[in-house]
Amino acid sequence: MPSSPVLETRLESDPLGTLEVPADALYGIQTVRALHNFPISGLRPLEPFVVAQVWIKQAAARTHRATGRLDAQRATAIITAADEVLAGHHRDQFVVDPYQAGAGTSHNMNVNEVLANRANELLGAARGQYAPVHPNDHVNMAQSTNDTIPTNIRLAVLRQLPALLRAVQELSEALQDRGRAFDGIVKAGRTHLQDAMPIRLGQEFTAYAGTLERCRRRVAEAADYLNDLGIGGSAVGTGVTVEPQYPALMVQHLREISGIPTLRVGEDRIQLMQSMGDAAAFSGALRGLAIDLSKVASDLRLMVSGPRTGLDEISLPAVQPGSSIMPGKINPSIPEMVNQVCFQVIGCDTTVTMAAEHGQLELNVMMPVIAHNVLLSMQLLTNAMDVLTQKCITGIQANPAMCAYWVERSAALATALMPQIGYAAAAELSKRSVREGVLIRDLVKREAILPLDQVDRVLDLRRLTEIGVPEGHHGAVTGG
Incomplete structure (x- = not known):
């Protein structure tokens, strides 16, 4: 050999x-x-x-x-x-x-x-x-690991922050665009995965956009605390072996080198060395983003389910074959990837939480794993949101026919009749609709529950997606 x-x-x-x-x-x-x-x-x-x-x-x-x-x-x-x-x-x-x-x-x-x-x-x-x-x-x-690594974590996060915030904003804007495009499409709302009152597909997507914008603001707010630098704390935060002008000069030079103009001289370098709370809070904001992002991805997977045995309310761009054995199968591959990324980020935050709690006295020695998990979460979320925006959201198409099909079959449409006939009668009507397999609209007409000229006004699906009382009634009829 x-x-x-x-x-x-x-x-x-x-x-x-x-x-x-x-x-x-x-x-x-x-x-x-x-x-x-x-x-x-x-x-x-x-x-x-x-x-x-x-x-x-x-x-x-x-x-x-x-x-x-x-x-x-x-x-x-x-x-x-x-x-x-x-x-x-x-x-x-x-x-x-x-x-x-x-x-x-x-x-x-x-x-x-x-x-x-x-x-x-x-x-x-x-x-x-x-x-x-x-x-x-x-x-x-004039440095110690004990003041350089906490400063590093803050700088590294702030360096990655613009890309993360941009990715959230672009995803939010893409969802808002889909919301505008789908605003005229009424579909069945669902709560507990059961029939609920109608909602517009555009309203759902606009709400997703708003959720992610709120996440973006929370992440940015949490990141602001990371601008306070404890550099100059040296071994235990007291600044031993450090000249008095060093902290301010360091922050000045770090602003110039990093291009981060918001960096500040920390007021209490001992506190900034003792506590990893700012990093943990930022990680928590990333966790919140992951939770909401994963929910959006899961909703997309539900709405695209089918195409023959599921909801089939939307279609996603086909990015790869969905099965090695079933020809023609297309899976929601991008949302599935996003879910997995979000699970990982939530796990990273758990690690950060435990590590941040495990500081003792003047130092938290778990900083390497804190740094790795926070930065990994940022990288994963940024890349996943970019892919979700570019390869999925911008190409989503609605299926108006299926949306209309399901909303007309919703047993929850009986809710619109409550102001006219009361809760108990509306509940019985809903049960009969399911039991007999008859649409609420057809059942109301067949049983002459309302005058014919009133039925379509009360069950105007578009109007049911806006605030207001059907037919302008201000109080429910009791009994009956």
């Missing part, structure tokens, strides 16, 4: 000893220890989690260059190395599993080592020497 190629390595040391590091790696010994310790999921850190940490390192180098705490040569090399990563280079060097040691120290050191090694290369030094730029002394200057 051919032998495996020999991997060239370099030796690096840390306070725990010496390890071999791949010779071509920009990361170093502490990252290698994390790879050995946490072979858990096979996943790499999500891209926003990498970018936000690099933003923080670059902002710190700019800040320390401005204050004179870090000489211009080292600072500029770190800034340039960070620019390379932000431009998309060296992304394969960020390798620590999302399920890692508490607080995110391994991820923080992965970033510190990559930037230090690349900065040293730019200054003519070899990888692994950590001179003149050291990952702890220079890249991590």
Whole structure:
């Protein structure tokens, strides 16, 4: 058998000893220890989690260059190395599993080592020497995992927020458009999955649009709290080893680097380190969005059921064959995918909830799993809503004939007769309609329950979808 190629390595040391590091790696010994310790999921850190940490390192180098705490040569090399990563280079060097040691120290050191090694290369030094730029002394200057990772979570979420809000808005607008297109189509309403009073198909879709717009506003409101940054808190939030001007300068540089103008200096850095409540509240808003989005997807699946043995009130664009054995079968594939995404997001929020509760005293060490689940939820929801809008909602067509068929057969139409004949008589009429298989309209005419010229006015289906009392009666007749 051919032998495996020999991997060239370099030796690096840390306070725990010496390890071999791949010779071509920009990361170093502490990252290698994390790879050995946490072979858990096979996943790499999500891209926003990498970018936000690099933003923080670059902002710190700019800040320390401005204050004179870090000489211009080292600072500029770190800034340039960070620019390379932000431009998309060296992304394969960020390798620590999302399920890692508490607080995110391994991820923080992965970033510190990559930037230090690349900065040293730019200054003519070899990888692994950590001179003149050291990952702890220079890249991590005046920082701790304990204030950078909470700041990272906030920055990473805010970076992804515009795409998420856009996706919600575009989905809401597409549903609103369908609502306008379907406004003239009256269909059977259903509550408890049983016959209920008529509703217009357009009203249903317009309501979906309004629901998602309310979700969008709640997500945006929850995200505003994430603008408060606790950077500068250092180890326990008190700011030890941090110069007084550092927090404000960091926020200024982070605004410039990230393009997020709403970032604010946190008023209480101890509080911002202790509590993951802001991230948990934002995750909760995502959960609310997932709940409502999943309900819309489930409704679409109900309305498209059939085409011969279900409701068949709408048709969805056919995106793929629905069965490997039943020819011609078309499934509601996109709504099914959306349901699954929403289930995952709800599960992610449960993880975030438990992790946020498990902070102790000055720090929540469960931040890596909080970051991963919140960012994953945002990514999944954004992509799912884009696909739902583009491949499903914009192409939905109504089936007016089936809508009319079902609404005329609704036993709930007897409700419209209550102002004329009272609840008890209307209930009996509804039961007779079901028992005899006769339409409410035909039964009323056959039994001369109302004058013929009044029946179609009372059972005007379009009028029954608006506020008002049929035939203008203001009080129900009792008895009878």
